[in-house]
Amino acid sequence: MSDAPKPDAPKPDAIDRSGLRPRFWKTxxxxxxSRPEWEALCDGCGKCCLNKLEDEDTGEVALTRxxxxxxxxxxxxxxQYPIRHKFVPECIVLTPRTIKDNMYWLPQTCAYxxxxxxxDLYPWHPLLTGDPNxxxxxxxxxxxxxxxxxxxxxxxxxxxxxxxxx
Numbered sequence: 001m002s003d004a005p006k007p008d009a010p011k012p013d014a015i016d017r018s019g020l021r022p023r024f025w026k027t028x029x030x031x032x033x034s035r036p037e038w039e040a041l042c043d044g045c046g047k048c049c050l051n052k053l054e055d056e057d058t059g060e061v062a063l064t065r066x067x068x069x070x071x072x073x074x075x076x077x078x079x080q081y082p083i084r085h086k087f088v089p090e091c092i093v094l095t096p097r098t099i100k101d102n103m104y105w106l107p108q109t110c111a112y113x114x115x116x117x118x119x120d121l122y123p124w125h126p127l128l129t130g131d132p133n134x135x136x137x138x139x140x141x142x143x144x145x146x147x148x149x150x151x152x153x154x155x156x157x158x159x160x161x162x163x164x165x166x
Contacts, residue, residue: 013126014132015039015044015132016036016039025037030115040127043124043141045135049070053157065147066147070087073142076135124137141165145162145165
């Protein structure tokens with residue numbers, strides 16, 4: 001008997017979502033979330049790791065398909081998350097304290113943004129489906145669509161502006 005997962009079975013979640021309070025994002029203020037609850041809000045879309053261009057005059061933020069060098073194009077997760085600041089010191093750490101200052105560039109589907117705005121998670125979120133692949137299946141992630149920033153010159157980022165997959 002094999003221990004290999006069945007082909008149609010959900011893959012193990014790289015984000016630990018075990019032992020969390022039921023529907024914590026609806027019942028617990030952001031500032032009171034445990035670290036595992038905070039981390040579990042991430043849906044693994046990869047959009048926050050895309051390089052963005054901000055118009056200096058209007059403040060409008062445009063997404064590019066040019067991703068942080070640490071983004072895994074298949075999993076849409078940081079390949080070095082626990083030690084990412086060793087490689088990308090400017091990586092922004094979202095916390096309940098910093099969320100308000102960063103809302104303007106967060107993706108429209110981002111659970112951190114949704115919860116901060118008092119809205120519910122999308123039905124495809126892994127906290128609701130129990131399947132870490134549900135955002136990929138819903139077509140809202142950047143899986144297979146990114147270019148690494150090490151392969152694209154800064155002056156070519158404008159050529160890679162995209163609409164957010166929602």
